[in-house]
Amino acid sequence: MHTASDSPSTIALIGNPNTGKTTLFNALTGANAKVGNYSGVTVEIKSGETFTPHGKKLRVLDLPGCYSLRAPSPDEQVAVDALKGDLTGYAKPDLVVCVLDASNLERHLQLALQVMALKIPTILALNMVDMAEKSGLRLDPAKLSEELGVPVVPMQARAGKGIIELKQALRFPFPTAAHATWLPGTDDTEDTRRTFIRKLCELAARRPDAHQLTFADQLDDWLLHPVWGWVAFFAIMFAVFWGIFSFARIPMGWIESAQGAVAGGVESLMPAGDLRSLLVDGVLGGVGGVVVFLPQIVLLFFFIGLLESSGYMARAAYLMDGVMARTGLSGKAFLPLFSSYACAIPGVMATRTIDSAKERLATIFIAPWMSCSARLPVYFLIVPLLLHENEGSWKQAFVLFAIYTLGTLSAFVVARVVRGKLGPDPTAHHFMLELPPYRWPQWSYICRHVLERGGSFVAKAGTLILGLSILLWALSTYPKADGDGEDALAASALGRLGTVIEPVMKPLGFDGRVGTAILTSFAAREIFNSSMAVLFRVDKVDGDEETRSSLRDRLALAKWPDGRPLFTPLSMISLLVFYIYALQCLPTSVVVAKEAGSWKWALAQLAFMTGFAYAASLCVFQAGKLLGF
């Protein structure tokens, strides 16, 4: 008997990968957890709350997808442990909602029977019944319920259909654990279960006899073709980069204009002095130098969301398997690596879907070389400077594409070395991948996800980057010295730091100011832009005709003391190369240490990537100089 004073009962959502558990979790709890149309999106337990129709609170656990309770991969093991109550911090579930893809009951009922055999009260949620019926499957949920002895709720979690019916089934008292109706006097073996499922599906989920050639089959003929598949892959990736550059221009212009207007307003209202300089150069310059790239960040997450929810990601992983095999990894490693283009942290966590522990370690090691969204502000500051503003979007997109390709290919080479050092697996692991049906993107989810990521980018700019910008401004202003412009900067704490590190950075083609900006960006990569805005503010002073120009214009005019331009194509390429390879993200190192189970691994990765970034940048600049660039 549950009373209001009891701690809430726990229900767990379990099922094969890509059956819509997280979509159902979001619908039940109002959360906005990540969903996608491929296996392995959820790799850790998510917890939320929902209420029964009578107002009783329930704790809902969204478990990673698993094909069986045998669980060879780490993410599946988490689900199995949670189900058995063996996971610290989570109560054993009082009820399990087994989420099944209604189109694949023959396969998914195997896991459901394994769960029911644990004698935990179970409800079956038949998800995506619309797609099952569209494919010609004739479902009989009542018959299923009768034969299995558990409640069966047909639903479409994406459209919110069946949620009320499921909540009705969650009423207290919970249904009792089902008896094994598939055991009429026989042993509970896998054969018995399979025979039972086959007979049950003949009764309650009849499939049209002939295999029908679906739209997905026809599309796959092209997208998985050994030649056209690769053409499509590169075309899609290039279109994403082109889209980011082209579509972001207009909103970026608005942000720059607004920033200029606010700065102009502050300058006209306030007398010249430290406070005005703090607001205009420190706050507006530092934060603005990062926020101006919000449209690109939003577009990147939008395009990644499109690819993830359409079903193309699994196709890309399939195509990549051959390439990845040469690096000692498999196509399965591609999905975590692709996630790392957005952010390395979920990418590193997504490696839990990889069965082989050694392949997983190698994938974790290289994940930060997939250029994450935090590098975008740096790339977007430098790439247009490299090509001049008036160059077409496609040229800029090509350079960006080349940056991503360089990072990815280098990562593959390192993976091969690391994988070789780790040695062969004690047991063989083979490639297997489910290719989900193509689906229309979940626009509402993508919009919420993009807003959330955009919001967190702005929040980061308003907190961490704002704080560091103010600190950077103070360090670049004090102690004060007589004189203006570069003399004042040289006397400041940041200027002195620049003087100290300039000998180390000069062989890479950077002066002390750029070196200081790189050093500060170890706190967060985006800080590079803020530091550059603060450090290069002095270049805009031009007698009485002080004009407010964009940071990029100021960088284009920056010079060495002897009058040579500071930012030559070679020094800019050297800078880009440094940012492709440098690991400047403490949260990533923390997650790597946790997932790899060793701080040594995380520290070795940090040391290797920092050293490699310096060496690569040095080689590019020195080789370029020798070649006369």
Add this chain to the structure above:
Amino acid sequence: MEHSLAADFGNESAMTLNQVGVGRDVRIRVLRGPGCDRLRDLGFCEQVQVRKLTGGRNPICSVCGTRLAISRELAEQVLVAPMH
């Protein structure tokens, strides 16, 4: 034991999934090898009808309405018989 079972099917049916032509429908007779359990978890169970959609490095098969790609090593562990 499993080998002798496979031999019982006769020459015509004793073929692996790798040997099946693209576009052919077959029925799984026996699974043999270390990947059997995982294959069964994925839906490659005895008596299940399968259509081979592509060949190559990782053949794609349609199993119970789902497209699954498995490595050639795993496909070698699936013994099938043609549908009549």
